[in-house]
Amino acid sequence: MSALICTLIFLTIAVPAMAHGDDDHAATLSWTFDPWIVLPIALISLLYFAGRIRLSRRTRRSGAMRWQDLFFCGGMLTLAGAIISPLHWLGEHLFTFHMIEHEIVMAVSAPLLVLARPVGLLLWGLPRRARGRLGAAMRTPFIRRSWHLSTGATNATVIHGVAIWGWHLPFLFDAAVTNTAMHRLQHLSFFATAILFWWAVVRKSEYGASAWHLFVTMVHTSILGALMALAPRVLYIAQTQTAGAWGLTPLEDQQLAGMIMWVPAGTIYAAAALTMLALWIRGSSERGARNA
Numbered sequence: 001m002s003a004l005i006c007t008l009i010f011l012t013i014a015v016p017a018m019a020h021g022d023d024d025h026a027a028t029l030s031w032t033f034d035p036w037i038v039l040p041i042a043l044i045s046l047l048y049f050a051g052r053i054r055l056s057r058r059t060r061r062s063g064a065m066r067w068q069d070l071f072f073c074g075g076m077l078t079l080a081g082a083i084i085s086p087l088h089w090l091g092e093h094l095f096t097f098h099m100i101e102h103e104i105v106m107a108v109s110a111p112l113l114v115l116a117r118p119v120g121l122l123l124w125g126l127p128r129r130a131r132g133r134l135g136a137a138m139r140t141p142f143i144r145r146s147w148h149l150s151t152g153a154t155n156a157t158v159i160h161g162v163a164i165w166g167w168h169l170p171f172l173f174d175a176a177v178t179n180t181a182m183h184r185l186q187h188l189s190f191f192a193t194a195i196l197f198w199w200a201v202v203r204k205s206e207y208g209a210s211a212w213h214l215f216v217t218m219v220h221t222s223i224l225g226a227l228m229a230l231a232p233r234v235l236y237i238a239q240t241q242t243a244g245a246w247g248l249t250p251l252e253d254q255q256l257a258g259m260i261m262w263v264p265a266g267t268i269y270a271a272a273a274l275t276m277l278a279l280w281i282r283g284s285s286e287r288g289a290r291n292a
Contacts, residue, residue: 051124228258
């Protein structure tokens, strides 16, 4: 995966009318049919499947790529569900649902898109001249070095961790939910750094190293979730200010959001770490048997 996927998805996640302070919320549960959200998702999907059709005609191997298609569809559908479905509307009113939205983007959509590796097919979906120019730009030394550096396992883990902890500082989080530009930057940061992290652990690192970095991420995100869930007072004033209309106190809303990050999201990282650990053990056993 290259920087292209982050650029293409940027329009999808960065432009929605999601800032609490700047937009009037609908009075009832609603979908977010904002053209700045729907059109990029539709365009990316169209490019992908146009690329799939074009490449299949050239190679006659469409059946061999079915898993890639499933991963791509899963990643795009969950991404769309997080930012178009009523979940997004709920996230504007309750911290709990806002946290669910974030976790879907970072821990579900991002790894599915990394598993799909859609950049090649997205390029094939472009006109020939545009495909050649963009492909050449992606192969420049600067882009290649930047991608290699940012997807090193340690670097990606640190970058993703800094984004998560930084944006969850109370003053920054409240600023993000009351300022459109900052909210867009927050969501872009979460998604882009998640792409870097999951690429590093799924596509680039050895299984043992991947298990370690997934474990580290599970631990630090669980600590952050626990801090929010166990805090004796409300830390996120702006985000929890409408909780009363939903039968929750601001502190209860914050506690539920913390629990979402602590347990369900932590379980995803733990399951991925255990999978990588199992693959590492199996590989070690196979190597040992061959050397015996």
